Structure formats: structure tokens, C-alpha cells
Amino acid sequence: MKKLAVMTMKGGTGKTTTAINVAHGLSLCGNKVLLIDCDPQRNVAITFGVYGRRGLAQLLTTGNVEILQVRDNLYIIDSGGRKLIEVELQLGGSEQREHRLRESLRYLQGCDFVFCDCPPSVNLINVNALAYCDLIIIPIAMDYLSQVGARQTVEVIDDIKERTGNDSMNFRILPTFYDARTRISKEVLGRIRERFSGRIFNTVIRVNTALSEAPHYNKTIYEHAPLSRGAFDYYRLTEEILDCC
DSSP states (O other), X not given: OEEEEEOOSSXXXXXXXXXXXXXXXXXXXXXXXXXXXXXXXXXXXXXXXXXXXXXXXXXXXXXXXXXXXXXXXXXXXXXXXXXXXXXXXXXXXXXXXXXXXXXXXXXXXXXXXXXXXXXXXXXXXXXXXXXXXXXXXXXXXXSHHHHHHHHHHHHHHHHHHHHHXXXXXXXXXXXXXXOTTOHHHHXXXXXXXXXXXXXXXXXXXXXXXXXXXXXXXXXXXXHHOTTSHHHHHHHHHHHHHHHHO
16 A cells, blocks of 8 residues: 655645545556545545545544545545644644554555645644655645745655654655746746756646636546646656556
8 A cells, every 4th residue: 555645835836636636547547545635624525525524633533534435446534624623732742643643544454545635834634644654745836935845845754754763755846837938937847856856756737727627616637627738747647656656
């Protein structure tokens, strides 16, 4: 079972878009995929138009969770919304608090991939997700602040790796919102390829309106616009992930 997270300290980089479309892409390839929403905003569940009565908040506290099937081979755990914030406060003083997610999922079977969609912040839920996962995907949009957010995320990963002893934890950079018509996109892409050489996906996610439209219809890019650039880019990313995992 491969365990991945999508995380960055900067919002607006296509984090949830990446988690949803890669998870669906992997499931379309015949893999059984569990997508866990670690964000109180519940964007994963909202995108699929579902509501989990017992989500991640309940999983971390009672072990009781509702796993929702949203597509063939694709399942999600809702975050629990604002309850997840309360749970974080409850877990703050407990022992092994960084490993609560790992312990809660220790009996999970039948999945080929587990994906965690993390909010753009440093909190205990994210620490749990990072400590649980083997590969962290860090999306970087083509702007300066996204680069700063990526560097901060790498620092957090290194810190958690040292604290938890998860030596298998690795990260890959994913360029997003690339627009070949603009100079800034070309410059930023060149800088991150130089800085993160060997740690960056070959796939570049290009600007595509269909990617932002799809959640409005409770669809992934493969359902909303299967012949779009967005679908092609995420299909290529899915292939890369299958190759590296």
C-alpha cells in the first residue's frame, strides 16, 4: 500500500485539485484508492457532493469512521469539518500524538493507494499525515510566494522526519498553473527545476479553466473535460506516480 500526501504552506496552488484528480486517475487505472480529507473546509467531500457523518475527526478519536465510495475503486473519508479543529486541540496533550493517524489506520486493508489532502498550515493533523505518508507532493504555482511556501514545507518535512523517525518520507515538487505565454511562468519553472533538481515531476500542470469548473459540477477533470489540457496533464502525472511508486 502506497501512502501519499499533497501539502504546501501556500494556498491557491492547486493542492486539492491535484489530490482529487490524481486519486481518480489512479482509480481509473484499476487501483483501489482511499482519499482522506485532512482539511476542515471539506473541499474533497464538497467536490464529490457527499457528506460523511463520521469522518477523520471521529477516526482519530474513536476509531469509528464512515468510508464513502464516490467512484469505482475510489473512496473518501470526509474531514469532519469544524470538529477536526476540536480534535486537534484534544490530541495536543496526548502521547504519540504525531502517530494517531497511523495507529487509526493500522488495520486498513484492500487499498493500493492512500492519499491525504492537507490544508496549507502547520498543525497536528498535518503532522499526522506527514508522519504516516511516504511521498509528499508539493505543488508550486508560478509565483514567488508559492516558492516560499514550498521551501517552508520542505523544512517542515525535514523536521517531522527527524522527530518521528520516518526515514522513508520523501517529497516531489509539482509545478502548477503554468502559462507558457508569460515570462514569469518560464522564469519560475526554471528556478524551481534548478533548486529542486531530482525532486521535481516531469509533468507540469498548465493553466486550464476546466480544472476550476469541474468541482462546480461535482466532477473530476476526467469526467468534466476528458479531452482538455488539464485531463492530459493529470493523466501524465498519474503515470509518473505509478512509475515512481
